[in-house]
Amino acid sequence: MRHDLQILDGPDAVTARAADEVANLATTAVVDHGRFTFAVSGGHTPWQMFAALVTRDLPWPNITIFQADERVAPDGDPDRNLTHLRESLGAVGAEVVPMPVTDADLEAAARRYAELLPARFDLVHLGLGPDGHTASLVPGYPVLTETDRLVALTRPYQGHPRMTLTYPALARADQLLLAHHRIEQANAAAQATGR
Template identity: 30%
Template sequence: MAAPIISVSETDKLVAEKLCSFVVEKANKAIEQRGIFTVGFSGGSLVKYLCGGLPGRSTDWSKWRVFFCDERHVQYDSADCTYTPYKEGLVDKVNMNPDNIFPIDPSLSVSECADDYANKIRKVFPGDGLPQFDMLLLGMGPDGHTCSLFPGHPLLEEKEKIVAPISDSPKPPPARVTMTLPVVNNCRCAVFASCGEGKADMVQRVLEGGESPPLPAARVRPIDGELHWFLDAGAASKLKHKM
């Protein structure tokens, strides 16, 4: 199981630059080895980092297949939608084929939406086995949640579904769809990016706390892949062991 590889930069701007360089390096290697790059995006600060830093970098965008680690069950024009800022800030800027980014269908019920999203994933990862994404870019909330997997929630124990609905998210909006932990931990590379002193306590708890039961973000440990944390000095300030 992957031990975290921690990279600390002085500022969030440097974190974003290092993160985007890392993503493109992994993308180009995946394209060279397997012909496509399969990636899952998350919302929050990652939108700013990726949309600000990825356009203009050298990669074959036609080989990217972009999914979402989780998404709020809202219309595309909602401020809570994760897909739209990536569509406008990345896909449109690099002239990526819009068919290569996979949003949820918010016209469906949240349960049907999750099933439909699992089917979209299966079109790129055919068969019954767990899909293996090249990279999942993850966020971490102030309660230690990642994707839409919240502390103490039954979805943390989901073993059968690759995408699950949630209707009682403790963080609004309550209805969402999310990749499950078996999918997350089957990826080739899981990546967190956290910046700011406000994240320092939770970063320390997730990476060094050894809590039982572990917080959702601490349960991200790829079985046969890498785990990377990109932090600024503020977010890393309470860690005992830094790289």
């Protein structure tokens, strides 16, 4: 497995580079096999990347976007990743497959969502939370050891239980893109506190 680490000069450079990478992969996937399957987590970095992507001439009707994680909250809630994803995408014609976090039976909803996942994702785009979590795989949470399910529920974190892709689901990615642009802020905060 090949890893490519790039350190870029600031948030705008991270956003532009991520948009370039996604655009190239999307175009190649659609030419190669007719569809680009893409899972995306929440956070500022993906929304900024989508704002750059929607200005590009991409085969949007052939792009399917899955959620890597979502807070259990009502439709339209500002804490929902889906709310921001839809705002970022605007009117482009991509298919969005939302996590069913408003269902009464969330365990059954997680199983149904797992059945919708492709055998392979062309790309999974992840961010990095302040405590080092990605998707909603929070350090110390039991969901980290899940091996039998592709989609699982977490206990509450930052006020909400969450639905998330598990490590086995993330391993279905042909490529992973981990984009994060707050490292400088984290380093400055650590220096200020002497840690």
